[in-house]
Amino acid sequence: MQFLPLIEAKRDGRTLAVSDLQEIVAAYTAQAIPDYQMAAFLMAVFFRGLDPTETAALTLAMRDSGEVLRFPSDPRPLVDKHSTGGVGDKVSLPLTPLLACLGFRVPMISGRGLGITGGTLDKLESIPGFTTALPSKRIIELVQEVGCVICGQTDRMVPADKRLYALRDVTGTVPSIPLIVASILSKKLAEGLEALVLDVKFGAAAFMPTLEKARELARAMVALGNQCGVRTRALLTQMDAPLGRSAGNWLEVKEAVACLEAGPGRGQLVPGRIGSPSGSEVEAAPITDDLTDLVLACAAQMLVLCDPYPSVEAAHGAAAACLASGAPRRKWDEMLAAQGADLPAFYDRLALDPTAPAMAEVKALSGGFITACDARVIGEVVRALGGGRLTKDDVVHHAVGVDRLAKPGERVTPGSLLARVHGLEVGQVQAACSRIQAAFVISDGPPTPASAILEVLS
Numbered sequence: 001m002q003f004l005p006l007i008e009a010k011r012d013g014r015t016l017a018v019s020d021l022q023e024i025v026a027a028y029t030a031q032a033i034p035d036y037q038m039a040a041f042l043m044a045v046f047f048r049g050l051d052p053t054e055t056a057a058l059t060l061a062m063r064d065s066g067e068v069l070r071f072p073s074d075p076r077p078l079v080d081k082h083s084t085g086g087v088g089d090k091v092s093l094p095l096t097p098l099l100a101c102l103g104f105r106v107p108m109i110s111g112r113g114l115g116i117t118g119g120t121l122d123k124l125e126s127i128p129g130f131t132t133a134l135p136s137k138r139i140i141e142l143v144q145e146v147g148c149v150i151c152g153q154t155d156r157m158v159p160a161d162k163r164l165y166a167l168r169d170v171t172g173t174v175p176s177i178p179l180i181v182a183s184i185l186s187k188k189l190a191e192g193l194e195a196l197v198l199d200v201k202f203g204a205a206a207f208m209p210t211l212e213k214a215r216e217l218a219r220a221m222v223a224l225g226n227q228c229g230v231r232t233r234a235l236l237t238q239m240d241a242p243l244g245r246s247a248g249n250w251l252e253v254k255e256a257v258a259c260l261e262a263g264p265g266r267g268q269l270v271p272g273r274i275g276s277p278s279g280s281e282v283e284a285a286p287i288t289d290d291l292t293d294l295v296l297a298c299a300a301q302m303l304v305l306c307d308p309y310p311s312v313e314a315a316h317g318a319a320a321a322c323l324a325s326g327a328p329r330r331k332w333d334e335m336l337a338a339q340g341a342d343l344p345a346f347y348d349r350l351a352l353d354p355t356a357p358a359m360a361e362v363k364a365l366s367g368g369f370i371t372a373c374d375a376r377v378i379g380e381v382v383r384a385l386g387g388g389r390l391t392k393d394d395v396v397h398h399a400v401g402v403d404r405l406a407k408p409g410e411r412v413t414p415g416s417l418l419a420r421v422h423g424l425e426v427g428q429v430q431a432a433c434s435r436i437q438a439a440f441v442i443s444d445g446p447p448t449p450a451s452a453i454l455e456v457l458s
Protein backbone atom coordinates (compact mmCIF):
# COMPACT_ATOMS: atom_id res chain seq x y z
CA MET A 1 0.00 0.00 0.00
CA GLN A 2 1.20 3.50 -0.82
CA PHE A 3 -0.02 5.73 1.98
CA LEU A 4 0.91 9.16 0.61
CA PRO A 5 -1.70 9.14 -2.23
CA LEU A 6 -4.37 8.21 0.35
CA ILE A 7 -3.37 11.12 2.62
CA GLU A 8 -3.54 13.42 -0.42
CA ALA A 9 -6.93 12.02 -1.46
CA LYS A 10 -8.40 12.71 1.98
CA ARG A 11 -6.71 16.12 2.12
CA ASP A 12 -8.48 16.97 -1.15
CA GLY A 13 -11.84 15.77 0.17
CA ARG A 14 -12.12 12.55 -1.80
CA THR A 15 -13.84 9.40 -0.52
CA LEU A 16 -11.62 6.42 0.33
CA ALA A 17 -12.48 2.84 -0.57
CA VAL A 18 -13.31 0.34 2.17
CA SER A 19 -10.18 -1.64 1.23
CA ASP A 20 -8.02 1.51 1.59
CA LEU A 21 -9.22 2.03 5.16
CA GLN A 22 -8.70 -1.66 5.98
CA GLU A 23 -5.14 -1.49 4.69
CA ILE A 24 -4.40 1.75 6.55
CA VAL A 25 -5.55 0.27 9.88
CA ALA A 26 -3.70 -3.02 9.34
CA ALA A 27 -0.48 -1.24 8.35
CA TYR A 28 -0.61 1.25 11.23
CA THR A 29 -1.31 -1.52 13.77
CA ALA A 30 1.68 -3.45 12.37
CA GLN A 31 3.80 -0.28 12.82
CA ALA A 32 4.38 -0.12 9.05
CA ILE A 33 3.17 3.52 8.86
CA PRO A 34 5.19 6.17 10.68
CA ASP A 35 3.39 8.41 13.18
CA TYR A 36 4.15 11.58 11.18
CA GLN A 37 2.22 10.24 8.18
CA MET A 38 -0.65 8.94 10.30
CA ALA A 39 -0.81 12.33 12.06
CA ALA A 40 -1.20 14.03 8.66
CA PHE A 41 -3.93 11.55 7.71
CA LEU A 42 -5.80 12.12 10.98
CA MET A 43 -5.67 15.88 10.45
CA ALA A 44 -7.02 15.43 6.91
CA VAL A 45 -9.89 13.37 8.37
CA PHE A 46 -10.43 16.01 11.04
CA PHE A 47 -11.00 18.70 8.38
CA ARG A 48 -12.60 16.64 5.59
CA GLY A 49 -14.55 14.09 7.65
CA LEU A 50 -15.53 10.55 6.70
CA ASP A 51 -18.86 9.55 5.17
CA PRO A 52 -20.93 6.81 6.86
CA THR A 53 -19.45 4.04 4.65
CA GLU A 54 -15.90 5.17 5.39
CA THR A 55 -16.67 5.48 9.12
CA ALA A 56 -18.11 1.94 9.15
CA ALA A 57 -15.06 0.60 7.32
CA LEU A 58 -12.67 2.31 9.73
CA THR A 59 -14.64 1.07 12.77
CA LEU A 60 -14.77 -2.55 11.62
CA ALA A 61 -11.11 -2.55 10.61
CA MET A 62 -10.20 -1.21 14.07
CA ARG A 63 -12.38 -3.84 15.77
CA ASP A 64 -10.66 -6.55 13.76
CA SER A 65 -7.16 -5.27 14.56
CA GLY A 66 -7.18 -7.48 17.69
CA GLU A 67 -9.15 -10.11 19.55
CA VAL A 68 -12.95 -10.06 19.60
CA LEU A 69 -14.67 -11.68 22.59
CA ARG A 70 -16.66 -14.79 21.68
CA PHE A 71 -19.27 -15.79 24.24
CA PRO A 72 -21.14 -19.11 24.28
CA SER A 73 -24.68 -18.93 23.00
CA ASP A 74 -27.06 -18.16 25.85
CA PRO A 75 -30.62 -16.83 26.10
CA ARG A 76 -29.38 -13.87 28.17
CA PRO A 77 -28.59 -10.98 25.78
CA LEU A 78 -25.07 -9.57 25.86
CA VAL A 79 -25.31 -5.86 26.56
CA ASP A 80 -23.27 -2.85 27.64
CA LYS A 81 -23.62 0.86 28.35
CA HIS A 82 -21.11 3.50 27.35
CA SER A 83 -20.93 7.04 28.65
CA THR A 84 -18.94 9.76 26.95
CA GLY A 85 -17.89 10.78 30.46
CA GLY A 86 -18.63 13.39 33.04
CA VAL A 87 -18.01 14.56 36.60
CA GLY A 88 -19.53 12.29 39.24
CA ASP A 89 -20.70 9.81 36.59
CA LYS A 90 -20.76 6.55 38.53
CA VAL A 91 -23.78 5.07 36.67
CA SER A 92 -21.88 1.96 35.49
CA LEU A 93 -21.31 0.81 39.08
CA PRO A 94 -24.96 0.25 40.11
CA LEU A 95 -26.19 -0.32 36.54
CA THR A 96 -23.99 -3.37 35.88
CA PRO A 97 -25.37 -5.60 38.68
CA LEU A 98 -28.88 -4.24 38.02
CA LEU A 99 -28.69 -5.35 34.37
CA ALA A 100 -27.33 -8.75 35.42
CA CYS A 101 -30.33 -9.17 37.75
CA LEU A 102 -32.69 -8.15 34.92
CA GLY A 103 -31.45 -11.15 32.92
CA PHE A 104 -28.65 -9.68 30.82
CA ARG A 105 -25.01 -10.67 30.49
CA VAL A 106 -22.85 -7.57 30.93
CA PRO A 107 -19.20 -7.48 29.86
CA MET A 108 -18.72 -3.86 30.99
CA ILE A 109 -15.32 -2.98 29.56
CA SER A 110 -14.42 0.41 30.95
CA GLY A 111 -11.69 3.00 30.91
CA ARG A 112 -9.66 5.24 33.18
CA GLY A 113 -10.18 8.90 33.89
CA LEU A 114 -8.21 11.43 31.92
CA GLY A 115 -8.74 15.16 32.18
CA ILE A 116 -11.57 16.18 34.49
CA THR A 117 -13.81 13.17 33.88
CA GLY A 118 -13.52 10.18 36.17
CA GLY A 119 -12.93 6.62 35.01
CA THR A 120 -14.84 3.54 36.16
CA LEU A 121 -11.63 1.50 36.58
CA ASP A 122 -10.07 4.09 38.90
CA LYS A 123 -13.22 4.11 41.00
CA LEU A 124 -13.28 0.33 41.34
CA GLU A 125 -9.59 0.17 42.16
CA SER A 126 -10.37 2.06 45.36
CA ILE A 127 -11.95 -1.21 46.58
CA PRO A 128 -9.38 -3.33 48.45
CA GLY A 129 -8.20 -6.29 46.33
CA PHE A 130 -10.49 -5.60 43.36
CA THR A 131 -8.80 -6.37 40.05
CA THR A 132 -9.76 -4.73 36.77
CA ALA A 133 -7.09 -6.48 34.64
CA LEU A 134 -8.56 -9.74 33.41
CA PRO A 135 -7.64 -11.93 30.42
CA SER A 136 -10.41 -12.51 27.89
CA LYS A 137 -10.96 -16.12 29.02
CA ARG A 138 -11.69 -14.94 32.57
CA ILE A 139 -13.94 -12.10 31.35
CA ILE A 140 -16.05 -14.65 29.49
CA GLU A 141 -16.12 -17.07 32.46
CA LEU A 142 -17.22 -14.34 34.88
CA VAL A 143 -19.91 -13.03 32.56
CA GLN A 144 -21.26 -16.56 32.13
CA GLU A 145 -21.11 -17.37 35.86
CA VAL A 146 -21.92 -14.09 37.62
CA GLY A 147 -23.77 -12.35 34.79
CA CYS A 148 -21.49 -9.30 34.83
CA VAL A 149 -17.94 -8.06 35.03
CA ILE A 150 -16.40 -4.57 35.05
CA CYS A 151 -12.83 -4.59 33.78
CA GLY A 152 -10.34 -2.95 31.45
CA GLN A 153 -9.76 -3.77 27.81
CA THR A 154 -7.30 -6.66 27.40
CA ASP A 155 -3.92 -5.91 25.77
CA ARG A 156 -5.04 -7.78 22.69
CA MET A 157 -8.34 -5.96 22.14
CA VAL A 158 -8.49 -3.18 19.53
CA PRO A 159 -4.73 -2.39 19.41
CA ALA A 160 -5.41 0.00 16.51
CA ASP A 161 -7.43 2.26 18.82
CA LYS A 162 -4.71 2.28 21.48
CA ARG A 163 -2.16 3.57 18.94
CA LEU A 164 -4.55 5.90 17.14
CA TYR A 165 -6.02 7.41 20.30
CA ALA A 166 -2.55 8.13 21.73
CA LEU A 167 -1.60 9.88 18.48
CA ARG A 168 -4.91 11.83 18.30
CA ASP A 169 -4.35 12.97 21.87
CA VAL A 170 -1.09 14.73 20.95
CA THR A 171 -2.05 15.99 17.47
CA GLY A 172 -5.26 17.90 18.24
CA THR A 173 -7.42 15.39 16.38
CA VAL A 174 -9.56 14.01 19.23
CA PRO A 175 -12.71 16.12 18.59
CA SER A 176 -13.57 14.61 15.20
CA ILE A 177 -16.97 12.89 15.15
CA PRO A 178 -16.05 10.04 12.73
CA LEU A 179 -12.84 9.35 14.68
CA ILE A 180 -14.72 9.36 18.01
CA VAL A 181 -17.42 7.06 16.58
CA ALA A 182 -14.82 4.61 15.25
CA SER A 183 -12.85 4.69 18.50
CA ILE A 184 -15.84 4.08 20.80
CA LEU A 185 -17.72 1.61 18.63
CA SER A 186 -14.68 -0.47 17.62
CA LYS A 187 -14.15 -1.22 21.33
CA LYS A 188 -17.84 -1.96 21.97
CA LEU A 189 -18.09 -4.19 18.88
CA ALA A 190 -15.04 -6.15 20.09
CA GLU A 191 -17.13 -7.20 23.12
CA GLY A 192 -19.44 -9.13 20.79
CA LEU A 193 -22.51 -7.22 22.06
CA GLU A 194 -26.13 -7.60 21.03
CA ALA A 195 -27.35 -4.29 22.48
CA LEU A 196 -25.76 -1.04 23.57
CA VAL A 197 -27.11 2.01 25.40
CA LEU A 198 -25.06 5.16 24.95
CA ASP A 199 -25.10 8.05 27.39
CA VAL A 200 -23.92 11.02 25.35
CA LYS A 201 -23.32 13.98 27.63
CA PHE A 202 -23.31 17.65 26.75
CA GLY A 203 -22.60 20.76 28.79
CA ALA A 204 -19.89 22.56 30.73
CA ALA A 205 -17.97 19.44 31.76
CA ALA A 206 -18.77 17.17 28.82
CA PHE A 207 -16.70 16.11 25.86
CA MET A 208 -19.38 17.64 23.62
CA PRO A 209 -20.09 21.20 24.79
CA THR A 210 -23.46 21.67 23.04
CA LEU A 211 -26.65 19.66 22.63
CA GLU A 212 -26.29 19.94 18.82
CA LYS A 213 -22.80 18.39 18.82
CA ALA A 214 -23.86 15.67 21.26
CA ARG A 215 -26.87 14.90 19.03
CA GLU A 216 -24.64 14.67 15.97
CA LEU A 217 -22.32 12.23 17.75
CA ALA A 218 -25.22 10.21 19.16
CA ARG A 219 -26.94 9.95 15.76
CA ALA A 220 -23.75 8.73 14.10
CA MET A 221 -23.14 6.10 16.81
CA VAL A 222 -26.75 4.89 16.88
CA ALA A 223 -26.82 4.55 13.09
CA LEU A 224 -23.52 2.70 12.88
CA GLY A 225 -24.19 0.48 15.91
CA ASN A 226 -27.48 -0.66 14.40
CA GLN A 227 -25.88 -1.09 10.97
CA CYS A 228 -23.28 -3.39 12.57
CA GLY A 229 -26.00 -5.58 14.10
CA VAL A 230 -25.90 -4.13 17.64
CA ARG A 231 -29.26 -2.74 18.75
CA THR A 232 -28.22 0.73 19.85
CA ARG A 233 -29.93 3.65 21.59
CA ALA A 234 -28.57 6.88 22.96
CA LEU A 235 -29.63 9.13 25.81
CA LEU A 236 -28.60 12.76 25.60
CA THR A 237 -27.89 13.94 29.13
CA GLN A 238 -26.84 17.18 30.81
CA MET A 239 -23.37 17.58 32.27
CA ASP A 240 -23.47 21.15 33.58
CA ALA A 241 -23.65 20.07 37.23
CA PRO A 242 -22.03 16.91 38.65
CA LEU A 243 -24.11 13.74 38.59
CA GLY A 244 -25.13 12.71 42.10
CA ARG A 245 -23.57 14.17 45.23
CA SER A 246 -19.97 13.06 45.02
CA ALA A 247 -16.96 13.22 42.72
CA GLY A 248 -13.79 11.31 43.50
CA ASN A 249 -13.08 7.60 43.22
CA TRP A 250 -13.82 6.10 46.64
CA LEU A 251 -16.54 8.64 47.42
CA GLU A 252 -18.32 7.65 44.21
CA VAL A 253 -18.11 3.95 45.08
CA LYS A 254 -19.75 4.80 48.39
CA GLU A 255 -22.53 6.67 46.61
CA ALA A 256 -23.00 3.82 44.14
CA VAL A 257 -23.45 1.39 47.04
CA ALA A 258 -25.98 3.79 48.60
CA CYS A 259 -27.86 3.85 45.28
CA LEU A 260 -27.97 0.03 45.26
CA GLU A 261 -29.05 0.06 48.91
CA ALA A 262 -31.70 2.69 48.34
CA GLY A 263 -34.14 0.36 46.62
CA PRO A 264 -37.44 0.93 48.43
CA GLY A 265 -36.39 4.36 49.77
CA ARG A 266 -35.57 5.69 46.31
CA GLY A 267 -36.02 9.40 45.91
CA GLN A 268 -35.46 10.35 49.54
CA LEU A 269 -32.82 13.02 49.93
CA VAL A 270 -31.58 11.55 53.18
CA PRO A 271 -28.44 9.65 54.09
CA GLY A 272 -28.73 6.00 53.08
CA ARG A 273 -27.84 3.18 55.43
CA ILE A 274 -25.48 0.44 54.41
CA GLY A 275 -25.81 -2.85 56.21
CA SER A 276 -22.41 -4.55 56.60
CA PRO A 277 -22.10 -8.33 56.61
CA SER A 278 -21.02 -8.15 60.24
CA GLY A 279 -24.42 -6.70 61.08
CA SER A 280 -23.31 -3.18 62.06
CA GLU A 281 -24.75 -0.23 60.18
CA VAL A 282 -22.78 2.66 58.79
CA GLU A 283 -23.82 5.99 57.37
CA ALA A 284 -23.52 6.16 53.61
CA ALA A 285 -23.26 9.00 51.14
CA PRO A 286 -26.66 10.59 50.55
CA ILE A 287 -28.52 9.22 47.58
CA THR A 288 -29.94 11.47 44.94
CA ASP A 289 -32.61 11.27 42.33
CA ASP A 290 -30.46 12.16 39.35
CA LEU A 291 -28.08 9.21 39.78
CA THR A 292 -30.83 6.66 40.39
CA ASP A 293 -32.95 8.20 37.64
CA LEU A 294 -30.17 7.81 35.10
CA VAL A 295 -29.39 4.26 36.22
CA LEU A 296 -33.07 3.32 35.82
CA ALA A 297 -33.36 5.19 32.50
CA CYS A 298 -30.40 3.25 31.06
CA ALA A 299 -31.82 -0.05 32.34
CA ALA A 300 -35.28 0.77 30.91
CA GLN A 301 -33.83 1.58 27.49
CA MET A 302 -31.93 -1.71 27.55
CA LEU A 303 -35.11 -3.61 28.41
CA VAL A 304 -37.06 -2.08 25.51
CA LEU A 305 -34.16 -2.74 23.15
CA CYS A 306 -34.06 -6.43 24.03
CA ASP A 307 -37.52 -7.33 25.30
CA PRO A 308 -41.07 -6.88 24.09
CA TYR A 309 -41.90 -4.34 26.80
CA PRO A 310 -45.00 -2.38 25.77
CA SER A 311 -43.46 0.94 26.80
CA VAL A 312 -40.40 2.57 28.31
CA GLU A 313 -42.58 3.32 31.37
CA ALA A 314 -43.30 -0.40 31.88
CA ALA A 315 -39.62 -1.21 31.47
CA HIS A 316 -38.74 1.56 33.94
CA GLY A 317 -41.15 0.05 36.46
CA ALA A 318 -39.53 -3.37 36.05
CA ALA A 319 -36.06 -1.91 36.55
CA ALA A 320 -37.17 0.05 39.64
CA ALA A 321 -38.80 -3.05 41.13
CA CYS A 322 -35.65 -5.06 40.54
CA LEU A 323 -33.50 -2.38 42.22
CA ALA A 324 -35.92 -2.24 45.15
CA SER A 325 -35.75 -6.02 45.59
CA GLY A 326 -32.15 -5.79 46.83
CA ALA A 327 -30.98 -8.41 44.31
CA PRO A 328 -28.61 -5.99 42.48
CA ARG A 329 -27.05 -5.08 45.84
CA ARG A 330 -26.27 -8.75 46.44
CA LYS A 331 -25.08 -9.16 42.85
CA TRP A 332 -22.65 -6.26 43.44
CA ASP A 333 -21.01 -8.18 46.30
CA GLU A 334 -20.91 -11.31 44.16
CA MET A 335 -19.20 -9.39 41.35
CA LEU A 336 -16.73 -7.82 43.77
CA ALA A 337 -15.82 -11.16 45.31
CA ALA A 338 -15.43 -12.77 41.87
CA GLN A 339 -12.98 -10.02 40.92
CA GLY A 340 -10.84 -10.52 43.99
CA ALA A 341 -12.23 -7.84 46.35
CA ASP A 342 -11.56 -8.26 50.05
CA LEU A 343 -15.17 -7.79 51.21
CA PRO A 344 -14.48 -7.45 54.97
CA ALA A 345 -11.85 -4.76 54.22
CA PHE A 346 -14.32 -3.09 51.82
CA TYR A 347 -16.98 -2.93 54.54
CA ASP A 348 -14.42 -1.67 57.07
CA ARG A 349 -13.57 1.15 54.66
CA LEU A 350 -17.25 1.93 54.05
CA ALA A 351 -17.61 2.40 57.80
CA LEU A 352 -14.90 5.10 57.85
CA ASP A 353 -15.95 8.69 57.35
CA PRO A 354 -13.91 10.50 56.22
CA THR A 355 -11.21 8.26 54.76
CA ALA A 356 -8.84 10.94 53.46
CA PRO A 357 -6.27 12.55 55.84
CA ALA A 358 -7.89 16.02 55.68
CA MET A 359 -11.50 17.16 55.32
CA ALA A 360 -13.31 20.52 55.40
CA GLU A 361 -16.84 21.73 54.79
CA VAL A 362 -17.97 24.41 52.34
CA LYS A 363 -20.92 26.43 53.67
CA ALA A 364 -23.34 28.75 51.87
CA LEU A 365 -22.53 32.43 52.43
CA SER A 366 -26.05 33.57 51.52
CA GLY A 367 -29.55 32.15 51.41
CA GLY A 368 -31.69 31.33 48.38
CA PHE A 369 -31.86 28.62 45.75
CA ILE A 370 -28.89 26.87 44.18
CA THR A 371 -29.19 27.60 40.49
CA ALA A 372 -25.86 26.16 39.31
CA CYS A 373 -22.93 24.03 40.43
CA ASP A 374 -20.20 24.13 37.80
CA ALA A 375 -19.20 20.53 37.10
CA ARG A 376 -16.06 21.66 35.31
CA VAL A 377 -14.79 23.40 38.45
CA ILE A 378 -15.68 20.39 40.61
CA GLY A 379 -13.84 18.09 38.18
CA GLU A 380 -10.78 20.37 38.15
CA VAL A 381 -10.74 20.52 41.95
CA VAL A 382 -10.95 16.73 42.27
CA ARG A 383 -8.10 16.36 39.80
CA ALA A 384 -6.01 18.98 41.64
CA LEU A 385 -6.62 17.12 44.91
CA GLY A 386 -5.02 14.06 43.27
CA GLY A 387 -8.21 12.22 42.29
CA GLY A 388 -7.52 12.40 38.54
CA ARG A 389 -4.71 12.57 36.03
CA LEU A 390 -3.07 15.26 33.96
CA THR A 391 -0.96 12.66 32.16
CA LYS A 392 -1.53 8.92 31.73
CA ASP A 393 1.28 8.14 34.24
CA ASP A 394 0.00 10.27 37.14
CA VAL A 395 -0.77 8.39 40.37
CA VAL A 396 -4.42 8.61 41.46
CA HIS A 397 -5.28 9.12 45.15
CA HIS A 398 -8.49 7.22 45.66
CA ALA A 399 -9.75 8.77 48.91
CA VAL A 400 -9.75 12.42 47.78
CA GLY A 401 -12.69 14.27 46.26
CA VAL A 402 -15.89 16.07 47.07
CA ASP A 403 -19.09 14.70 48.60
CA ARG A 404 -22.43 15.83 50.07
CA LEU A 405 -22.72 18.24 47.14
CA ALA A 406 -25.82 20.41 47.28
CA LYS A 407 -27.87 20.17 44.09
CA PRO A 408 -29.31 22.82 41.78
CA GLY A 409 -32.91 23.51 42.83
CA GLU A 410 -32.26 23.07 46.55
CA ARG A 411 -33.01 25.90 48.97
CA VAL A 412 -30.17 26.93 51.29
CA THR A 413 -29.77 29.34 54.19
CA PRO A 414 -26.50 31.03 55.23
CA GLY A 415 -24.33 28.29 56.75
CA SER A 416 -26.02 25.39 54.89
CA LEU A 417 -23.61 22.69 53.78
CA LEU A 418 -22.71 22.98 50.08
CA ALA A 419 -20.05 20.27 49.97
CA ARG A 420 -17.33 18.46 51.89
CA VAL A 421 -13.80 18.41 50.47
CA HIS A 422 -11.49 15.45 51.15
CA GLY A 423 -7.77 15.80 50.50
CA LEU A 424 -4.27 14.81 51.44
CA GLU A 425 -3.45 17.83 53.62
CA VAL A 426 -5.15 20.85 55.20
CA GLY A 427 -3.69 23.62 52.99
CA GLN A 428 -4.70 21.79 49.82
CA VAL A 429 -8.24 21.22 51.15
CA GLN A 430 -8.65 24.88 52.12
CA ALA A 431 -7.60 26.04 48.65
CA ALA A 432 -10.08 23.58 47.16
CA CYS A 433 -12.88 24.87 49.43
CA SER A 434 -12.59 28.41 48.02
CA ARG A 435 -12.85 27.09 44.47
CA ILE A 436 -15.86 24.91 45.35
CA GLN A 437 -17.58 27.88 46.98
CA ALA A 438 -17.19 29.83 43.73
CA ALA A 439 -18.60 26.92 41.70
CA PHE A 440 -22.05 27.44 43.25
CA VAL A 441 -24.51 30.11 42.16
CA ILE A 442 -27.17 30.97 44.77
CA SER A 443 -30.07 33.12 43.55
CA ASP A 444 -33.32 34.45 44.99
CA GLY A 445 -35.57 32.29 42.84
CA PRO A 446 -35.43 28.58 41.95
CA PRO A 447 -33.98 27.50 38.58
CA THR A 448 -36.33 26.36 35.84
CA PRO A 449 -36.79 22.63 36.47
CA ALA A 450 -34.98 20.65 33.76
CA SER A 451 -34.65 16.93 33.28
CA ALA A 452 -31.08 15.64 33.19
CA ILE A 453 -32.14 13.35 30.32
CA LEU A 454 -33.01 15.51 27.35
CA GLU A 455 -33.60 13.12 24.48
CA VAL A 456 -33.54 9.46 23.53
CA LEU A 457 -32.34 8.54 20.02
CA SER A 458 -33.15 5.10 18.73
Ligand code: URA
Pocket residue numbers: 165174179180181183184
Ligand atom coordinates in the same frame (compact mmCIF):
# COMPACT_ATOMS: atom_id res chain seq x y z
N1 URA B 1 -13.60 8.04 24.09
C1 URA B 1 -13.01 7.12 23.28
O1 URA B 1 -12.93 5.96 23.64
N2 URA B 1 -12.57 7.51 22.09
C2 URA B 1 -12.66 8.78 21.65
O2 URA B 1 -12.24 9.08 20.55
C3 URA B 1 -13.25 9.73 22.49
C4 URA B 1 -13.73 9.32 23.72
